[in-house]
Amino acid sequence: MCGIVGLLVKTPALREKLGELMVPMLIGMTERGPDSAGLAVFGNPLAETERKISIYSGLTEDGADFNWLGLGHALKEHLGVAVSVEPKGNHAILSFDVAPAIIKRWIAEHHPKLHILSTGRSIDLYKDIGTPAEVAARYGFDKLTGSHLVGHTRMATESAVTPDRAHPFTAGEDFCLVHNGSLSNPNGIRRMLEPRGIRFETDNDTEAACRFLEWRLREGDDLETALQKGFEELDGFFTFLMGTPDKLALIRDPFACKPAVVAETDDYVAIASEFRSLAHLPGIKHATVFEPAPEEMYVWNA
């Protein structure tokens, strides 16, 4: 079992309240996923040549006391790159104006225990072990702003309870995926992708789905075509919720083994595993509430 939540605001004024509206949604899924939680939030993109990465330091010796500003200085000193650093405990967001591979290579060499969570122009990502309420408070989820987000509460079944195995998973740039369910052919997917130079960071089944879909997008598929290939190649139980800079997408396996409910108003589209995570939303009593059908694609534009 796991819980998924997604929120996309249509009214620009609600972008300031994205986090505030979402925190009760995430906490509402505590019973479905009490061991870890996380979310990816999409906001205004950086300039075309700029990139940002979200990094996790919980696996280093210093943990939440990791010297993030020192990391920024070191990058400036060794690579001559100006890096802006936004630390939040054991997470930080680094922004810069060079190819992210340069920064990531240096970090992997000098701080191998730092874990890169996401890369892109729009995406910020937070995930850690703990209850959804603890994780939300740890990073001030209620203060987050942006146009849309995907969140997840985890009850681990397929791999260990560690921060890097929490969701969302990312691959490439500005793409993330959360998963409720379990895949039966993740190793087959890995064996298909690894010879193509795609590297995996964990043994988690969701990572296989995430890397498969991002690979399809990178090969030139549009989101709908990539999802159709997902239906053909990914076997098992899943409700997937995916985020890109301008889209939120949802699919469910043909047996609809894992739940999902959508509530839509003029102001927002909200998705959750169960209605109890939507009950607090403003105007919910007059929202269009429906259950997404199995093997259908639902794509909402930010």
Place this chain on the structure above:
Amino acid sequence: MERLTFDLAAQPLRELNTFLHTGAKEGKVGHVTVLNPDGAHNIAVGLDCPIDVEVVGHAGYYAGGMNKAATVTITGSAGTGVAENMMSGKVHVKGFASNGAGASAHGGLLVIEGDAGLRCGISLKGGNIVVGGSVGSFSAFMAQAGRMVICGDAGDALGDSLYEAVLYVKGEVKSLGADAQYEEMSAEDIAAVASLLDQAGLDHDPKAFKRIASKRSLYHWNADANQEY
């Protein structure tokens, strides 16, 4: 008869269910209104006395499960397993219902005015189900007794491995499951559909329904069939 209201925004669900299992049996309260259900699980489960319960809003998993004698009405939608294992009485969902609605119900009537998800009426054991909208795939799987009236369409594998339950569908059936077949509607069938539609408060022409029942070819093991079912 008295009326009582429970507001689940202010009172724990356990208070409601405890009353329905104990105080309600004294027979003084005839109607209970449940406000702000907000998708909570197990609302009004295991009732065993004749009382009306009206849930105003959306219910979570297993609402009205194991119901006996009571009438439970949900004005919004219902989550997974509504009226699961119902014994008697009635559960009426005004909105849609998620997967496994009415699973293994032994008796009583489940009415879903909107659509039902997958596996509606799975392993039905004698209850009746009327769905105003459509049902998802694998509905009535291994249904043993009772009737299902489906006013809309049905997904894949309707009535797979059906025993003696009978299904009536007005709309399109995407596919029948193994051992299910269309049969002629008799006068008795038309009367049964008319009666169930009437009890459900739905207005459809009973003659417009098709009957689906078991071929009974799976009842006995056939070693020569070679997985050809």
